[in-house]
Amino acid sequence: xxxxxxxxxxxxxVTGKKLTVTCSQNMNHEYMSWYRQDPGLGLRQIYYxxxxxxxxKGDVPEGYKVSRKEKRNFPLIxxxxxxxxxxxxxxxxxSNSEANYGYTFGSGTRLTVV
Amino acid sequence: xxxxxQDPGPFNVPEGATVAFNCTxxxxxxxxxFWYRQDCRKEPxxxxxxxxxxxxxxxxxxxxxxxSQYISLLIRDSKLSDSATYLCVVILNQAGTALIFGKGTTLxxxx
Numbered sequence: 574x575x576x577x578x579x580x581x582x583x584x585x586x587v588t589g590k591k592l593t594v595t596c597s598q599n600m601n602h603e604y605m606s607w608y609r610q611d612p613g614l615g616l617r618q619i620y621y622x623x624x625x626x627x628x629x630k631g632d633v634p635e636g637y638k639v640s641r642k643e644k645r646n647f648p649l650i651x652x653x654x655x656x657x658x659x660x661x662x663x664x665x666x667x668s669n670s671e672a673n674y675g676y677t678f679g680s681g682t683r684l685t686v687v
Numbered sequence: 688x689x690x691x692x693q694d695p696g697p698f699n700v701p702e703g704a705t706v707a708f709n710c711t712x713x714x715x716x717x718x719x720x721f722w723y724r725q726d727c728r729k730e731p732x733x734x735x736x737x738x739x740x741x742x743x744x745x746x747x748x749x750x751x752x753x754x755s756q757y758i759s760l761l762i763r764d765s766k767l768s769d770s771a772t773y774l775c776v777v778i779l780n781q782a783g784t785a786l787i788f789g790k791g792t793t794l795x796x797x798x
Contacts (some may be wrong), residue, residue, distance in 0.1 A: 604784060615790035623784060624689070663730055673783050675733035684722040
């Protein structure tokens with residue numbers, strides 16, 4: 574089944590403790606991106622990647638890092654999480670020939686930083 | 688500015704009703720347009736792309752007016768299962784990487 578898989582689905586952590594949210598897609602997509610969704614603010618792009626070793630900042634990149642060492646994986650790293658990073662996170666992917674045909678989203682990761 | 692504006696609703700309609708959602712976008716250079724559906728606490732799922740010529744998928748019709756920078760979604764014969772939040776999404780660049788989401792319009796269909 575074609576899908577984008579995120580792990581974990583739920584995570585509670587403490588301020589300052591480094592964490593990684595994984596994202597993997599099995600559709601051989603070139604494009605991958607991360608979003609956070611907050612009440613009243615909608616989805617906002619954190620980082621995106623157009624291919625292996627090609628990443629760039631989205632609208633709200635502060636406090637996050639990403640890497641794209643393999644085509645299928647695009648982990649989101651929080652080096653020192655803070656409470657304002659408590660949010661619902663989504664990873665998404667699409668083919669570069671279908672970027673204008675819509676993205677497929679993972680099931681989301683609900684992160685709480687205390 | 689890169690904004691996508693939607694009426695947040697909620698729209699409360701009975702089964703069988705026709706309901707229309709609107710969306711406006713501020714960047715006239717926007718390239719592509721979509722409607723996504725999001726159920727509570729779940730991932731957004733692509734509902735349909737939106738073209739100037741208009742497109743229809745069953746009970747759903749989407750329309751783009753580039754001159755007015757306006758996107759619409761019409762749902763006919765509403766079903767209980769249509770209850771969800773509908774997100775208007777605009778892609779700003781030709782590469783397809785710069786997505787801007789509206790905050791969503793909530794629809795509740797009741798029996």
